[in-house]
Amino acid sequence: MRIRFLGTSAGWPLPRLGCKCEICSSTDPKDKRTRTQILIDDSVLLDAGPETYNHLISLDSIASKLKAILVSHEHPDHILGLWDLPHIYGRAENNIDKINLYITHPVLNGIRRVFATPFQPIKPTIVKPNQTFNINHAQAQYFPVIHGKTPAFGVKYKDGKILAYIPDFNRILPSQQRIIRDCHLLIIDGSSLGKLGQSPTHISIEDGVKIAQNLKAKNVYFVHIGHKTGTHQFLEEYLRKNLPRRQAGAGPNFHIAYDGLELLV
Ligand SMILES: [Zn+2]
Ligand SMILES: [Zn+2]
Structure with a gap:
């Protein structure tokens, strides 16, 4: 699997407008972050935040081949890009007429509260939590996680190797952790470090390290x-x-992702 980290920020991009803090004034390109979004094998998008259009315009030839979108939950940093996605052109040449939005019921309800209009040619397909469904040659599955009071899910994506994606959560039940045990690539919430940026609806990097070790993520x-x-x-x-x-x-290999990072898993 080819994994592209299109965006890696929390709810708002970095640098913040007008801010002169160390992170916002950093000259390291890895500190310029847009909303978290992943592209798998140039055809499956995980989450659709506000920069989706900007992410895809830089990969123009790929955008017209996009086949599927999965959305972890209804928060704006994960859905606002859905507005732009119907306007991708050149798809007939690739024999792709629609983009499949594989989605759980509660998350689709949340999206509908923001976008009342239909998403043609995005075609929602409702899947149940923990139901396995096929995308290309891969098996995908949403598993519930706890993210404050908002219904939220992680994504397991298995195409030979296993990718687990959990960008927003404050707790994951042991029964759901078992689903992604031994995953090859764990992409996980890094919203805070200890008290730096702490939020009750997110884990910290320290928590993430413990969870990853428990899961035996590689x-x-x-x-x-x-x-x-x-x-x-x-x-x-x-x-x-x-x-x-x-x-x-042996043991997991831990890193901080950045926008533009690409991995082969
Ligand atoms: Zn978020
Ligand atoms: Zn969220």
Whole structure:
């Protein structure tokens, strides 16, 4: 699987308008973050935040081949880009007439409260939590997570190897953790570091490390990075200093994702 991290910020992009803090004035391109969004194999989008159009226009030839979208929950940083997606052209040439929006009922209800108009040619297909469905050669599944009072889901995507995507949550039940045990790539909520940027509806990077170790995830990338969490360099150093030294070939590999990062899994 080819994984592109199109965006990696929390609810608002970095730098923040008018802010002169260390993160917002950083000259490291890895500190310029847009809303969290992942593209799998140039055809499946995870989440559809406000920068979806900007993300896809830079991958113009790919946009016209987009086949499916999955949305973790109804918060604006994960859905506002749906407004632009029907206006992708050149799809007939690729024999693709619609984009399948695989979605759970509560999340579609949340989207409908924001967008009353139909999404032609986006075609919603309702899937149940924990139901497995096929996209291309892959099996996908939404699993429930706790994100304050908002219905929210993680995504398991298995195409040979297993990707688990959980950008927004404050708790995940053991029964749901079992579903993504031994995943090859865990993309997980990194909204805060300890008290830096702490929010009751999100985990911290420290919590994420514990969860990932418990899951025996092989590679872990933090996304949904907040305004107060830290610069990319600071957070990478934090992980290097505070994690048990990696044994050769064993144990998870932890990183802070950044916009534009690409991985082959
Ligand atoms: Zn979010
Ligand atoms: Zn959220």
